[in-house]
Amino acid sequence: VKIVAPKYIFKSGEILQNKALLFGEKIEKIDSLESLKRDFPDVEEVEIRPNSLLMAGLINSHIHLEYSHHTTEYDYGSFMGWLNSVVRNFPTLTQSISEEKMRESLKLALKSGTTTVGAISSLGLDLDVLKDSPIRKVVFNEIIASQPHQVDSFYQLFLSRLERSEELKDRKFSPAIAIHSPYSVHKIVSKKVVELAVEKNYPLSLHILESKAERDWLDSESGEFRDFYLKQYGVARRVSQIDEVLELLQKKRSLLVHGVYLNCDELKEISKAGHTVIHSPISNRLLGGDRLDLEKLEEKKIDWALATDGLSSNYSLNLFEEMKIALFLHNRRDLESFATQLLLSATETPADILGLNSGRVEVGKDSDLILIDLEDWEFDRVEKIALHTVLKGGNVYRSYIFGEEVEI
Ligand code: MCF
Numbered sequence: 001v002k003i004v005a006p007k008y009i010f011k012s013g014e015i016l017q018n019k020a021l022l023f024g025e026k027i028e029k030i031d032s033l034e035s036l037k038r039d040f041p042d043v044e045e046v047e048i049r050p051n052s053l054l055m056a057g058l059i060n061s062h063i064h065l066e067y068s069h070h071t072t073e074y075d076y077g078s079f080m081g082w083l084n085s086v087v088r089n090f091p092t093l094t095q096s097i098s099e100e101k102m103r104e105s106l107k108l109a110l111k112s113g114t115t116t117v118g119a120i121s122s123l124g125l126d127l128d129v130l131k132d133s134p135i136r137k138v139v140f141n142e143i144i145a146s147q148p149h150q151v152d153s154f155y156q157l158f159l160s161r162l163e164r165s166e167e168l169k170d171r172k173f174s175p176a177i178a179i180h181s182p183y184s185v186h187k188i189v190s191k192k193v194v195e196l197a198v199e200k201n202y203p204l205s206l207h208i209l210e211s212k213a214e215r216d217w218l219d220s221e222s223g224e225f226r227d228f229y230l231k232q233y234g235v236a237r238r239v240s241q242i243d244e245v246l247e248l249l250q251k252k253r254s255l256l257v258h259g260v261y262l263n264c265d266e267l268k269e270i271s272k273a274g275h276t277v278i279h280s281p282i283s284n285r286l287l288g289g290d291r292l293d294l295e296k297l298e299e300k301k302i303d304w305a306l307a308t309d310g311l312s313s314n315y316s317l318n319l320f321e322e323m324k325i326a327l328f329l330h331n332r333r334d335l336e337s338f339a340t341q342l343l344l345s346a347t348e349t350p351a352d353i354l355g356l357n358s359g360r361v362e363v364g365k366d367s368d369l370i371l372i373d374l375e376d377w378e379f380d381r382v383e384k385i386a387l388h389t390v391l392k393g394g395n396v397y398r399s400y401i402f403g404e405e406v407e408i
């Protein structure tokens with residue numbers, strides 16, 4: 001165990017002063033430095049920078065590593081344009097996926113204060129890189145299978161990838177499941193996969209209604225997806241409807257990614273089931289989506305967590321950058337309290353839905369912690385600290401995972 005005594009601690013949305021932490025693998029005690037030193041005279045106090053802010057490590061609950069290279073091949077500006085560029089460039093994007101690029105992307109995440117990622121594994125080609133990294137990870141093995149003739153073989157492939165990830169399981173590597181989306185996964189498959197997630201108690205993630213095109217398609221088999229499927233398969237039938245998917249998900253609290261085009265009735269269902277919406281404003285902007293209506297979510301008491309998405313729809317995996325963009329995008333919200341909320345949306349909220357015992361500076365929680373250098377900034381009110389931390393991009397200089405310092 002060690003003692004750390006930063007100038008400020010960000011704890012459940014508040015700033016503590018004159019407090020220190022006794023921590024090993026877990027946070028053991030929060031008290032004044034004097035009391036901790038008196039009660040634990042043999043414990044070493046770690047050296048830190050003078051104007052430090054300690055907070056929980058960031059949790060980026062939705063990234064894709066396998067799409068980290070050839071990122072300029074993607075077309076930005078509209079969802080269908082992007083999707084067509086994925087399909088068009090699929091051979092380039094997936095053959096010889098660069099382990100080096102995936103490693104680099106994860107390093108950048110660590111460097112910017114992320115201590116846990118929720119990684120969507122589409123092909124299983126990212127598993128070794130994830131395993132080797134000191135970062136904590138929830139690995140969402142993804143299934144895509146829209147056409148009836150794909151259902152059985154793709155499900156079998158998914159199962160074998162899932163098994164592989166189960167073999168890699170350790171305290172920093174947790175297997176999980178992702179359904180790509182309601183338009184790309186047949187409801188028969190979704191049903192089986194949800195049941196599996198329930199049975200194994202794995203976190204479940206699903207991209208849902210990130211585009212107007214998806215809305216039109218799922219509502220009435222119309223819009224831009226119609227041409228897309230006609231060209232792709234010669235048939236244009238939706239393979240599930242939103243209410244069918246939400247019904248399946250009643251049994252399983254899930255991460256619903258994007259959700260920009262969800263309607264009021266669907267939000268009610270989502271609230272009842274206790275799902276969390278994952279908000280990735282940079283990705284939404286680049287793929288031509290609208291701004292997620294956070295007020296509507298909050299009105300319905302739906303939790304939302306901030307995430308970056310992958311490098312095929314973002315220019316970085318830096319969650320502080322995502323916070324800054326969100327701060328400017330949601331321009332009607334009170335600056336100071338929204339900045340605090342953004343910090344919580346990247347720590348407490350994702351920890352809860354990913355089933356992690358971290359994301360909070362609280363006795364009994366895992367010691368996944370970061371130290372931020374506030375340099376020479378002085379604060380007349382501590383309520384300003386969250387805002388300036390977000391504006392200045394984090395400035396993280398040290399990270400601990402399970403109480404062990406990791407190289408950043
Ligand atoms: O979240 C973004 C945009 N929405 C959907 N899918 C993806 C995103 N980034 C990567 N993807 C992947 C997805 O996991 O794209 C692949 C899937 O494996 C092809 S299907 C669009």
Ligand code: FE
Nearest residue numbers: 064207309310
């Ligand atoms: Fe995504």
